[in-house]
Amino acid sequence: MNAQILPVTPADIDAAARVLAPFAVRTPLLSPPVLSERMGTRVFLKPEMLQRTGSFKFRGAFNKMSSIPPDKRSGGVVAFSSGNHAQGVAHAAQILGMQATIVMPSDAPLSKRERTRAFGAEVVLYDRDREDREAIANGIAEKRGATLVRPYDDPLVIAGQGTVGREICEDMAALGVAPDIVIAPASGGGLVAGVATAIKARYPQAMVMSGEPEAFDDHARSLRAGRREPHASKGRTICDALMASIPGEITFAINSRLLSQGVTASDAEVGTAVGFAFRELKLVVEPGGAVGLAALMAGRIDISGRNVVIVLSGGNVDADMFSRLIS
Known part of the structure; x- marks a missing residue:
């Protein structure tokens, strides 16, 4: 795979990391035993709710x-x-x-x-x-x-989001383990495009997946079809950050090449994941940020014997909704 023909390259992400170094938080890579024991395999979490403004954005x-x-x-x-x-x-x-x-x-x-x-x-x-x-x-x-300043369909924005994946690679390498599956939430697709660019450059055998609410599955649909397709939902989801109707043009040019598949989770499954993160992991995750964790916990992915990395993309959730989800 020749990354140089893609709209964003690993070198672009390296450059973004230098720009961000004095300002952005380098969020940790966590591996909570309670989650790994529950899933029967080693699970790592990238908690971007600890970033400035409470999300990777x-x-x-x-x-x-x-x-x-x-x-x-x-x-x-x-x-x-x-x-x-x-x-x-x-x-x-x-x-x-x-x-x-x-x-x-x-x-x-x-x-x-x-x-x-x-x-x-x-x-x-x-x-x-x-x-x-x-x-x-x-x-x-x-x-x-x-x-x-577009939310996702801009190479410089994607490169900035790609620093999430770059940090995952560096921290996994320091631990002496390789990621087998990486899941990041997707709305327009900028985060997962940047993460995939960084991950696949260092770990080409890793499977990178988009995570979406099940009725807002435009990435999963588009990846299956091989072209950009909108989702069919006209309603709402508790994952308010993940309601874009169709993948971005630039992001899909990357994701169609680098992603293995898209996975989804229902609002009920997302709520369960938000509650689990709060009670067991002591993390406040907004619904859109927890969709990858929800898909994992709901058994939507074959994870047996694999190292799994889940990006928790943000923690900006209204107190009243959060109290309903954790109660």
């Missing part, structure tokens, strides 16, 4: 925004997001001294909206059923001369 946002030339920064940045990318962009803008405007759905969790504003960003709300968030964001960017 800070990595990609900061890498992208650091690349904006100083003479272009006065116009600020615009992003569209249900919450985690919003906070990542807002906090990166705060560090870099830029103005951020975030287009967010009106039904995004209140905690995500409030925290985005707390980082100094302007929040513009829209109706996700009736309005086009990208069109709104593009209009604002054009009017203000701002830079649009």
